[in-house]
Amino acid sequence: MIVSVIGASNANPELVDLAEQVGRELARRGVAVACDGLSGVTEAVCRGAKSEGGTTIGIQPGSDPKDANRWVDIPICTGMGYARNAIVVKTGRAVIAVGGAYGTLSEIGHALAEGTPVVGLKTWAPVREGRTDEGIIVAKTAKEAVERALAAVARRDGGWQQRLPSGNPR
Amino acid sequence: MIVSVIGASNANPELVDLAEQVGRELARRGVAVACDGLSGVTEAVCRGAKSEGGTTIGIQPGSDPKDANRWVDIPICTGMGYARNAIVVKTGRAVIAVGGAYGTLSEIGHALAEGTPVVGLKTWAPVREGRTDEGIIVAKTAKEAVERALAAVARRDGGWQQRLPSGNPR
């Protein structure tokens, strides 16, 4: 299974630490990470995932695989700039947002629009007509974020899972 | 000049009326409207713009120009689903959001990420760490929204404007 992790390229140490933990927790459960493969939160999540032997996918805005951070196993080159946000979000069965700037906000919007579960760690709270939208599942720790994301996927997909010849869960 | 207008495909009568007024106000100032060319807010803004002789551009998610509402002059077929949101936003010198659901939230995020002015009419207020983000310029009426959008473009572009041989402002 793949879960997408989103967040700002400029992240403070607290968010970097949180993202790295999210990467570790996903990898320990055999879940691959998709992200934009660049810096800040997404570099930290890749580093965390690799420290536990996970798989990391970098869906990059540009055309050069060397733009990816060094923890990316699979660099996907879209050459589409910000439009790659839609692909990052579609590729994960769930999305975990760690902090985040405006690009993260666009990804949250894409994910919620498509019915993909979104778990938030210190991220945006979209408010409309004075009320906080309840689309984002709020978590306090990396472990809770990963557990709630996987639980949401299981609820949505009815526990669907497929094992490949290689033994990798999709 | 082109201004993009975004909002939900399911809109109540108040938002439909507001969107139609936005279309009229833009057309009266010689500004073309870009949107997704479909229903709800974007149909209303096209109808308003045409009632004042404006130009309407529908940047559609699908591949069939007949999907556009009947007020669209220029149907652009992206065949890219939600990824067209990035194109809708990039095509306008400013963005006016009228109400809106999650797709609108993704477009607001894209626009703010690129430094495109966003004016909001009864739309999302993104909150982070307990504070409402001040990226969105809040307006109360259609006229105010259009005026504030054009003023923001003028500030950003230093009044840049180009006239084409056909006399259409770009």
Place this chain on the structure above:
Amino acid sequence: MIVSVIGASNANPELVDLAEQVGRELARRGVAVACDGLSGVTEAVCRGAKSEGGTTIGIQPGSDPKDANRWVDIPICTGMGYARNAIVVKTGRAVIAVGGAYGTLSEIGHALAEGTPVVGLKTWAPVREGRTDEGIIVAKTAKEAVERALAAVARRDGGWQQRLPSGNPR
């Protein structure tokens, strides 16, 4: 109606002249031109269309409307680089290729894959297993190219045409 015109950004005077004539012939028939809005063949077709009062749409690879040549009325900013080729092709009811380099070849492939009529003027002839593919309608003059493109659209669409409130044919 919109017809897309494709071709290389570096074009010799013969191709530039041919492209300009294509633009004129389309505009005389009330057909709008879609292209990438840049230089070479696509600048020439826009210039030709404007000289006859036509409408020109530039579906650009970048994010800045000022990248468009001066004959573009409607600059669409995709920010998607080469992936905009798919949008250029989808937006026209038919495609006319004038000369062309590798980017044009990709657009011809996209159009043929989607069943969009392609008319060629001194352009690629794709050969497979020693036989020239017959997907491209070959024309010798700009007038013939435009007439054959419109005839192909009429055959495919059963003469479908819609008139908008503004009187612009879609």
Place this chain on the structure above:
Amino acid sequence: MIVSVIGASNANPELVDLAEQVGRELARRGVAVACDGLSGVTEAVCRGAKSEGGTTIGIQPGSDPKDANRWVDIPICTGMGYARNAIVVKTGRAVIAVGGAYGTLSEIGHALAEGTPVVGLKTWAPVREGRTDEGIIVAKTAKEAVERALAAVARRDGGWQQRLPSGNPR
């Protein structure tokens, strides 16, 4: 390293066999395969790669990872239809075309436009002004195709290669 393999979804047994061999040859050299992850040539190349323990990436036109053939390890969901062709091509350091229909032609055009080496096995030969374009490196066997693709990458990149912490070559 990643090499992209393209070809038609309807392929005769000869092409299917050839594609499967290409997958095997790539996997034996530790090269991952990127493709659209669907049927015909791309299913065969994935099956071949997995039979030798390789890694397979399916850059899909749709939004559902279950659309991928069963030999895909990493399903990337673009939701962009034909526009994913540009991403398939950008993601590989080289492209191997096995047979192919019009979609393959568009991918060949994209790759050549970006200077990505293209090796052809019984695929298109684009002709312009009566001369066959020499952009495509023609191969006769799967082994020759893979060897020529890797040699072209080495020539272009000056032997650049990066090893990741996981030991996977990028």
